[in-house]
Amino acid sequence: MTNLVLVFAAFNLLPLFVLVSSADYNTFLDVEQKNYDRNVTTTINPKCPTNECVNFTLVHVQQEGIADVLHHIWTMENVPTFFYARTELNTEMLIDWEKMLSGNYSQAISFNKEPQYFAAVLIFKFFMYNDLNDTGVIPETDNFDIVSYSTKKMSWELKSSNCSGNISASVAFRLRSYDGVELDSSSNIEITLTAYGTRGRSPILPHLAFTENSTQVDFVFDHVETKESFTNARLAMELAAVVSEPDSRFTLNVSQSLDDEYTPGVFKLMEIHSALNQHWIQWRPVCYTSTQRDIGDSTGLYQTDIRNVSDDNILDNTLLEWLSLDLDTRFLLMKGFNVSFGVEGDGFYRASNYTAWTLVTGHGRPVGDQFSLMVILVMAIGLGLPAIVLILGGAAIALRNHRNSKDDLLLSD
Structure with a gap:
């Protein structure tokens, strides 16, 4: 009996030992903002002549490390582009505003020291499609049930900025017009970008982990006017990534987690990373259908496989062409993928007229999922207490049996 109790107790304690031994006590997941690792400084249209850049917005964020x-x-000009370059210390970004303001953008932006590495995420198109079969999967682009909107025809305005401190920087852009037509006042498409000088988690769901080398991108589609003939309208978008690596392969990984502490009800983490693991894009397969971003106001999303972007002219008059880099952007191999918002049975976009989605992209290695100290303690208590009770109970039974055996011996004498 005693051996059976000990075996059962060991069986209960084994998961606890495995959990504790494998747990990664990375305190930066909940680090206080004052313990930042990079000093953040931000300028909008740096050194642009006064009142000359009213209709032009370029944000420069420097994250200075050791x-x-x-x-x-x-920038949202022509094609929304979120670019970063890793450079030596004391490297300056230079802008030839005379060229820029005259419309001669080519190689108007440079660095006084050649970047060691660079990468970018671009948004080429937004889609609206009629999901007749309620699958949530975006159809082929030549299908008559899909309409695409090129971002080259979009005009954006800077809605807000919060760049006063040296801990983080955040700017929000709002779509103003498409192909010269003003956006309806009741509709709103926003993109918010945030960079931090430390590591932590976003305060809003899905609470993605960010690093001191990353940019968080939040998308909001609020009361977007859908095509009248599209009874089952859904929204989607095309993104692309480019890196200064000789091997342009990108890999999409899907990781599973036993813990949904940070994103209730979601146990998957999607991650795209470059061949040399120097650039990554990360998101949860969930989007939110209200400003509350609650688990009850959420739905899923789908992404396509990674593919080559073969349009030779797609980078014309974009930020990558404006940059003077020791690499001809015409020969950069670009990888793209689509993201479609919503899954079968969720009522389509019209059910809420609101969709919010977040991704994080950055340099180096992203933060993986780890159990927080609170979860470890809860699991330790939940697994440990029954084991302790079993051990104490088994010891008490063994002691009683031992005493009874002594009493039997005395009586037999």
């Missing part, structure tokens, strides 16, 4: 600097350049 040994290098990450220069982020964000």
Whole structure:
């Protein structure tokens, strides 16, 4: 009996030992903002002549570390592009505003020291499609049940910015017009970009982990006017990534987690990373259908496989062409993928007229899922207490049996 109790107790304690031994006590997941690792400085249209850049917005965020600097350049002009370059310390970004303002953008932006690495995420198109079969999967682009909107025809305005401190930087852009037609006042498409000087988790769901080398991108589609003939309208978008690596392969990984502490009800984490693991894009397969971003106001999403972007002219008059880099952007191999918002049975976009989605992209290695100290303690208590009770109970039974055996011996004498 005693051996059976001990075996059962060991069986209960084994998961606890495995959990504790494999847990990664990375305190940066909940690090306080004051313990930042990079100093963040932000300028909008740096050194642009006064009142000359009213209709032009270029955001420059510097994340200065001990040994290098990450220069982020964000712009919504022509094609929304979120670029970063890793450089040596004391490297300056230079802008020839005379060329830029005259419309001669080519190689108007440069660095006084050649970047060690650079990468970018671009948004080429937004889609609206009629999901007749309620699958949530975007149809082929030549299907008559899909309409695409090129971002080259979009005009954006800077809605807000919060760049006063050296801990983080955040800017929000709002779509103003498409192909010269003003957006309806009741409709709103916003893109918010945030960079931090430390590691932590976003305060909003799905609470993605960010690093001191990353950019968080939030998308909001609020009361977007859908095509009248599209009874089952859904929204989607085309994104692309480009890196300064000789091997342009990108890999999409799907990781499963036993813990949904940070994103209730979602146990998957999607991650695209470059061949040399220097650039990554990360998101949860969930989007939210209200400003509350609650588990009850959420739905899923689908992404396509990674593919080559073969349009030779797609980078014309984009930020990548404006940059003077030691690499001809015409020969950069670009990888793209589509993201479609919503899954079968969720009522389509019209059910809420609101969709919010978040991704994080950055340099180096992303933060993986780890059990927090709170979860470890809860599991330890949940697994440990029954085991302790079993051990104490087994010891008490063994002691009683031992005493009874002594009493039997005395009586027999």
